[in-house]
Amino acid sequence: MTVRELAIGGAHVFTPVVHPDERGTFRADYVESAFVAAVGHPLRLGQYHNSVSRYGTVRGIHYAHVPPGQAKYVTCTRGSLLDVVVDVRVGSPTFGQWDSVVLDDRTCRGVYIAEGLGHAFMALEDHTVAAYLCSTEYNPGAESEIDPFDPALALPWPDGVQPLVSGRDREAPTLAEARQAGLLPAHDACLEHYAALRRT
Known part of the structure; x- marks a missing residue:
């Protein structure tokens, strides 16, 4: 397995070795x-x-408040998707920046998104299946969202695609609005949380 860090601290891409034979593949x-x-x-x-x-x-941009936070390890088990990680941690040197990676059922890459980071993706094929390993159970009271079409973020959605978006995501605030409302995680709190995880 090979690993590389994205341009956003706390996000990594993992690429497994795929073993093919006459029966199919294993990884x-x-x-x-x-x-x-x-x-x-x-x-x-x-x-x-x-x-x-x-x-x-x-789907997205979704993030969880820190604490408690929720980290995700996302893979694409069928089809393909453009996965985007957004730094929404106030005080981070890369606040408001993003990086992206294509996940699909051929390269079998996975992306880890640490607590406090925003996550979104666009399905690039019908019947695309995204699988998420989450560090905590779903807690709707601790989760928020950012407008995935916030012009200040200018996420790299492909041209010419008519997006399908939930009402929750379509009505989400911009990054600036969420910051002004005090809804975003603090970078320092996230760093403290990461350090605590490394001590356990």
Whole structure:
């Protein structure tokens, strides 16, 4: 498995070795030793879930408040998607910036999104399946969203695609509005949380 860090601190891309033979393929999507070497602690597993999306579906930008926070390890088990990580941590040197990676069922890459980071994706094919390993169980009272079409962010959604978006995401505030309302996690609080995870 190879690992590289995205331009946003706390986000990593993991690429497994795919073993093909006449029966099909086999791979390890998550390897704890590689994950710990990159992140500094194992991935806690609070919930595992899947989404199935039509072409053009946009989900996000979602993030969890810190504390308690929720980290995600996202893979694409069918189809393909453009995955985007947004730094919404106030005080971060990369606040308001983003990086992206294509996840699909051929390269089998996974992306880790640390607590306090925003996450969104667009399905690039019909019946795209995204699988999420989440560090905590779903807690609707601790989660928020940012407008995925915030012009100040200018996320790299493909041209010519009519996006399918939930009402929740379509009505989400811009990054600036969320910051003004005090809804965003603080970078210092996130760093303290990461340090606590490395100590356990």
